[in-house]
Amino acid sequence: MIVGERKSVTEILEMTKGYDRIFVAGCGTCVTVCLAGGEKEVSVLSSLLKINGKKQGHEVKVVEGTIERQCEREWVGEMKDKVRDAEAVLSMACGIGVQLVAEMYPEKPVLPALNTTLMGFPTQHAIWLENCRACGDCILHLTGGICPVTRCAKQLMNGPCGGSQNGKCEVDSQTDCAWALIYYKLKAMDRLDWMSKIQPPKRWDIAGHSGPRKTVKEEEVVP
Template sequence: MVIGERKPFDEIMRMAEGLKKIMVLGCGGCVTVCLTGGHDEVRVLSSQLRMARDKAGNPIEIIEKTIERQCDPEYVDQVESIVPEVDAVFSMACGAGVQFMAEKYTGKPVYPSLNTTFVGGSKKEGYYVERCQTCGECKLYYTGGICPIARCSKSLLNGPCGGSTKGKCEIDPDVDCAWQLIIDRLKSLGMMDRYEDIMPANDWRTNRDGGPRKMIREDFQR
């Protein structure tokens, strides 16, 4: 899932300066699961904003709403009747959701309430780790299911480097060396022959270096 972290409250307050009525819009997708932009978090942020503005003697009216997903036009359309009522929309979705809202409601400012941080998963409730960098050319077949792009600090394709000590990365003793994990895993699978192959220099055009990307299922195009 896409992981996001809520922006510092002061930053959100600055964005809300001068606004009298806003909608705080949650997303029922990834950011609900990672506890940063769902129904509950909409209520928390709205309460905080109302209290801070009341305290300053400058109250703000807030419409609290959460839709199934903000990265899908059919759900974004559902707030069509509310958007004209407000001065701005504070989206609690990832960057994709914010932009889908902004694209649909061209005449209305849509502001982000989260910083979109990475693609990952939850190790346990409330504890999220990065696992994918969306490089567009998956190498997990060669590396025992452990990604050298996302999990090696240098994204090395032929590791480990000299900064690997006792299975940890030189950038932080709490960070596992991805290549140590890969070797351990390949050994346990009896697939060390894959490690012997030298991987060629990466083609980063499938990553962001090729500009914005899109994916089209032809059979769904009408």
């Protein structure tokens, strides 16, 4: 899933300064599951905005609303009444949702309440680990299901660097060395032969280094 975390309240207050009617828009998909921007978090942030307003001595009208997905036009379209009545939309979706809301309501300031941090799964309740960078050329079938593009700090393709110690990464002793994980996994699977071959340079052009990528499912596109 896409994982995010709320910006500091101080930063949010700074960006909402001057707006007295704010629509706090949650998203019911990824950011709900990662406890960052669902209905509950919308209520907490709304309460904070109201407390802050009252403390300053003026009432801030805060409207809460969480839709199923802020990354799809159909759902975002349903927000139109709440958006119309507000001076600004404070979106608690990931960066994708914020951009779609901004695109669909061009006359409104749309403010990001979250920082989108990573794509990954939880390793335990409330801790998420980055697992995928959407590099556009998956090799997980070769690496024992562990992604070196995401989990190796140097994005190496030919095994661990000289900084791999005790199965940990040189950048952070709390982080697993991806290549150590891959090595032992492949060893257990009797597939180490792959690691003895020289892997050619990766195509970074399709990994997002050539502007926004576009995915088209041709047969479904109607003119």
